[in-house]
Amino acid sequence: MFQFINTLLIGITAGSIYSLMAIAIVLVWRSTRVINFAQGGLALASSFVGASILAQQISFWIALPIAMIAGALFSALTEYFLLRPLLKRSGDKGEEIFLPIIATLGLLGIIKTILNFTYGDRIGSIPPPISDKGFVVGGQVIALSPMRILILGIVLFLMVLLTFLFQRTNLGLALRASSYSPEISRLAGVRVDVIRTAGWAISGAAGAAAGILQTTNGSGAISPESFEFSLLLVFGFVAAVIGGIESLIGAVLGGLTLGVILAFILMYIGGSLVFFSAFLILIVILIVRPHGIIGVKGGRRA
Amino acid sequence: MALTVSELTIHHGAICAINNVSFTVPQGQLTAVIGANGAGKTTLLRALSGLNKSTHGHATWNAHNLLHSKPESIVRHGVSHVSEGKAVIPELTVNENLELGAIWRKNKRETRETKDQITSIFPRLGERLNQRTDTLSGGERQMLAIGRALMSKPQLLLLDEPSLGLAPLVVEQIFQTIRDLTTTMGLTVVLVEQNAMGALKIADNGIVLNLGKVAVTGTAQSLIADPQVRAAYLGY
Numbered sequence: 065m066f067q068f069i070n071t072l073l074i075g076i077t078a079g080s081i082y083s084l085m086a087i088a089i090v091l092v093w094r095s096t097r098v099i100n101f102a103q104g105g106l107a108l109a110s111s112f113v114g115a116s117i118l119a120q121q122i123s124f125w126i127a128l129p130i131a132m133i134a135g136a137l138f139s140a141l142t143e144y145f146l147l148r149p150l151l152k153r154s155g156d157k158g159e160e161i162f163l164p165i166i167a168t169l170g171l172l173g174i175i176k177t178i179l180n181f182t183y184g185d186r187i188g189s190i191p192p193p194i195s196d197k198g199f200v201v202g203g204q205v206i207a208l209s210p211m212r213i214l215i216l217g218i219v220l221f222l223m224v225l226l227t228f229l230f231q232r233t234n235l236g237l238a239l240r241a242s243s244y245s246p247e248i249s250r251l252a253g254v255r256v257d258v259i260r261t262a263g264w265a266i267s268g269a270a271g272a273a274a275g276i277l278q279t280t281n282g283s284g285a286i287s288p289e290s291f292e293f294s295l296l297l298v299f300g301f302v303a304a305v306i307g308g309i310e311s312l313i314g315a316v317l318g319g320l321t322l323g324v325i326l327a328f329i330l331m332y333i334g335g336s337l338v339f340f341s342a343f344l345i346l347i348v349i350l351i352v353r354p355h356g357i358i359g360v361k362g363g364r365r366a
Numbered sequence: 367m368a369l370t371v372s373e374l375t376i377h378h379g380a381i382c383a384i385n386n387v388s389f390t391v392p393q394g395q396l397t398a399v400i401g402a403n404g405a406g407k408t409t410l411l412r413a414l415s416g417l418n419k420s421t422h423g424h425a426t427w428n429a430h431n432l433l434h435s436k437p438e439s440i441v442r443h444g445v446s447h448v449s450e451g452k453a454v455i456p457e458l459t460v461n462e463n464l465e466l467g468a469i470w471r472k473n474k475r476e477t478r479e480t481k482d483q484i485t486s487i488f489p490r491l492g493e494r495l496n497q498r499t500d501t502l503s504g505g506e507r508q509m510l511a512i513g514r515a516l517m518s519k520p521q522l523l524l525l526d527e528p529s530l531g532l533a534p535l536v537v538e539q540i541f542q543t544i545r546d547l548t549t550t551m552g553l554t555v556v557l558v559e560q561n562a563m564g565a566l567k568i569a570d571n572g573i574v575l576n577l578g579k580v581a582v583t584g585t586a587q588s589l590i591a592d593p594q595v596r597a598a599y600l601g602y
Binding site for chain 2: 234237238240241244245247248249250251252253254255256
């Protein structure tokens with residue numbers, strides 16, 4: 065029972081970080097109908113920005129928002145300079161629809177090369193800003209630590225912020241409308257190009273937050289060849305698919321579900337099966353419920 | 367103050383969808399554009415709102431050039447387009463769909479006034495403001511699409527087949543509302559319709575398109591009386 069609760073806590077914390085990454089993937093998918101394979105690379109670059117600030121003995125509370133702004137900027141630039149011209153070309157020619165996706169794969173390579181060139185084998189460090197030692201309950205150390213509470217708090221705060229943005233602001237209305245129908249949105253006066261870039265920026269900020277939190281929650285260290293960030297992209301993607309790839313709430317539920325399942329597999333079966341299980345879940349979902357756990361059958365057409 | 371189209375030509379690849387079309391729509395009047403399937407009615411309308419590119423010609427509204435402008439800037443010059451097939455966003459609420467139409471307007475007090483005006487024209491929308499749009503009937507969705515366009519406070523309203531897929535009684539109701547918009551609000555309306563008789567009955571003027579060219583123009587009454595138009599488009 066004790067181990068069960070511990071595993072659950074570990075799973076929820078990890079899952080909340082996957083949720084952030086899933087949100088980043090869903091936002092890009094909704095605005096551009098592209099899976100951004102460079103999402104992990106962009107998050108890694110943003111985390112390096114955060115680590116460089118922390119290296120100057122500056123507070124975590126300044127490093128995190130700056131890394132998120134950097135992530136937003138990287139992502140918006142990617143949309144503006146890479147995706148926009150490519151989508152213009154592939155717009156009315158169906159056979160070139162894969163171009164933007166290949167381009168994001170290429171971008172991932174470029175980002176890694178630049179990071180390697182800049183940082184070499186130096187390792188950035190994002191240590192936990194508060195204690196990551198578990199609380200002691202009845203003489204036993206549980207998995208819940210101040211740091212884990214902080215991670216959950218930050219994720220929760222960002223979710224509330226995003227919900228407010230999407231449900232209560234004109235930008236959110238424009239984002240939701242143009243993801244469903246760019247044409248109707250343009251006729252209503254929405255500058256869909258600008259809104260698309262804004263969607264990518266928000267996605268980049270969410271990805272950067274996921275990257276920073278993943279690092280503090282894990283080893284605390286990042287390198288240009290970080291395997292953890294490849295995992296983060298894969299888990300974020302699987303979480304997004306579990307949630308139906310269209311829905312932000314789905315992304316959150318998908319992330320938490322995946323986090324908990326993987327934690328139990330890690331604890332009760334074995335670490336070597338974690339990566340395999342994530343892909344197994346992905347394939348099973350795609351075959352059994354391609355519209356996600358909360359999605360509507362048939363989905364929708366933009 | 368009028369919509370002036372001159373020598374407009376539009377190509378879809380090798381096909382000439384609109385061929386050297388010229389006409390004027392006087393301000394404050396309702397002009398019906400009728401014609402068979404594939405006559406180019408929708409293409410024409412989409413060019414006027416910036417959705418389609420034109421090959422040649424001019425189109426101006428209040429001295430504002432409509433060709434070579436983007437839809438999002440044309441709507442800011444007082445031209446609203448309701449595209450074909452109940453142009454609403456189903457996953458937004460009725461209220462959000464209406465708000466979308468006014469998203470670029472800065473004066474929130476004026477926007478609220480416009481919304482009050484629209485919900486008095488379409489009381490059904492007022493009753494369902496917080497409902498998701500996919501719970502509405504087809505007729506209510508069409509009303510919402512028109513309401514969304516009106517939220518931009520247009521002077522020129524472009525309507526693409528508002529009667530499509532609706533029950534005869536609902537069509538009659540929507541046509542009556544369109545007529546009222548012209549008469550009471552002073553809107554200029556271009557109504558593209560497959561339902562030629564219904565459209566001509568409420569219109570001031572009519573334009574018959576055939577294979578991308580203007581076949582006949584005139585007052586709606588004269589078109590209804592024209593034996594050729596009657597035989598080809600009105601079916602009697």
